Amino acid sequence: MKNKMAFKRSGCPITNSLDILGDKWTLLVIRDLVFGKKRYQEFMASSERIASNILADRLKQLEASRLVTRRAYQQKPARYEYVLTEKGEGLKPVLRALVVWGKAYFSITKITPTI
Amino acid sequence: MKNKMAFKRSGCPITNSLDILGDKWTLLVIRDLVFGKKRYQEFMASSERIASNILADRLKQLEASRLVTRRAYQQKPARYEYVLTEKGEGLKPVLRALVVWGKAYFSITKITPTI
DNA sequence: TGCGTTACTTGCATTTCGAAAGCTATAATA
DNA sequence: TATTATAGCTTTCGAAATGCAAGTAACGCA
Numbered sequence: 450m451k452n453k454m455a456f457k458r459s460g461c462p463i464t465n466s467l468d469i470l471g472d473k474w475t476l477l478v479i480r481d482l483v484f485g486k487k488r489y490q491e492f493m494a495s496s497e498r499i500a501s502n503i504l505a506d507r508l509k510q511l512e513a514s515r516l517v518t519r520r521a522y523q524q525k526p527a528r529y530e531y532v533l534t535e536k537g538e539g540l541k542p543v544l545r546a547l548v549v550w551g552k553a554y555f556s557i558t559k560i561t562p563t564i
Numbered sequence: 565m566k567n568k569m570a571f572k573r574s575g576c577p578i579t580n581s582l583d584i585l586g587d588k589w590t591l592l593v594i595r596d597l598v599f600g601k602k603r604y605q606e607f608m609a610s611s612e613r614i615a616s617n618i619l620a621d622r623l624k625q626l627e628a629s630r631l632v633t634r635r636a637y638q639q640k641p642a643r644y645e646y647v648l649t650e651k652g653e654g655l656k657p658v659l660r661a662l663v664v665w666g667k668a669y670f671s672i673t674k675i676t677p678t679i
Numbered sequence: 680t681g682c683g684t685t686a687c688t689t690g691c692a693t694t695t696c697g698a699a700a701g702c703t704a705t706a707a708t709a
Numbered sequence: 710t711a712t713t714a715t716a717g718c719t720t721t722c723g724a725a726a727t728g729c730a731a732g733t734a735a736c737g738c739a
Contacts, residue, residue, distance in 0.1 A: 458613075459612050461592075461612075462662065463662045463677065466666040468588070472586055489717050497574050498573075505717080525705070526706080529717070540665060542661040542665070543662055550577075551581040553654060554651050554654065603686085608686095618726095618728070620688075641734085641736040
């Protein structure tokens with residue numbers, strides 16, 4: 450994993466946010482975390498079918514950006530879970546706004562997450 | 565330009581939204597449009613220094629997704645401008661949420677857009 | 680005739696994505 | 710004891726996206 454955006458492109462808060470969130474998967478992982486998912490296989494089970502390597506990469510980036518915390522929930526064998534930090538929880542309004550917009554403009558929307 | 569996400573990955577409104585908005589540039593172009601920028605060179609002048617081909621591609625995608633309208637503001641020579649549709653304007657709450665989050669968690673944020 | 684402006688397009692090297700297969704440690708089962 | 714299963718990843722490699730630089734087209738102006 451190489452860091453994708455080590456420098457800041459500008460001082461704009463939108464730009465700073467997109468440097469972390471600006472791709473097709475990161476906010477979906479955060480959505481799952483908001484829904485209470487914690488484990489690797491739970492994220493893998495989502496209907497968007499994220500590739501294993503992409504998920505691992507995103508979880509590492511989210512940890513590096515301090516949006517999630519990784520901790521072992523058991524030893525032998527070591528198993529891990531991911532939890533949103535306060536910074537990560539702070540993205541709920543962004544997700545809510547996306548839900549509102551998505552519902553308003555995509556008729557194919559079937560599932561309506563309550564965040 | 566090939567279309568990046570012709571099919572829908574799921575019925576989730578967040579997923580549907582990210583199929584259009586999920587990259588590092590699209591929401592920045594929309595931010596500029598919200599600020600009243602209309603012309604190619606105005607978008608090019610933004611401090612994030614978008615590449616010319618990427619800008620052209622994003623404007624085409626935004627038009628295809630019906631978030632912006634392209635129209636000639638003069639003939640001979642033909643010159644074009646871009647304006648947000650209602651669907652595009654509908655993204656303001658998303659941008660506002662990103663500004664709030666970006667301001668809260670990035671100290672390096674200098675510019676504070678008022679959307 | 681030559682230069683500047685606007686709105687792009689093209690070429691090409693680098694980077695990222697993504698599907699599939701593989702790996703490691705341990706538990707459960709035959 | 711050997712095999713299979715489970716969880717949490719990592720590796721490989723071809724395809725697609727990105728981004729820098731240069732080029733193009735149509736016109737106005739000097």
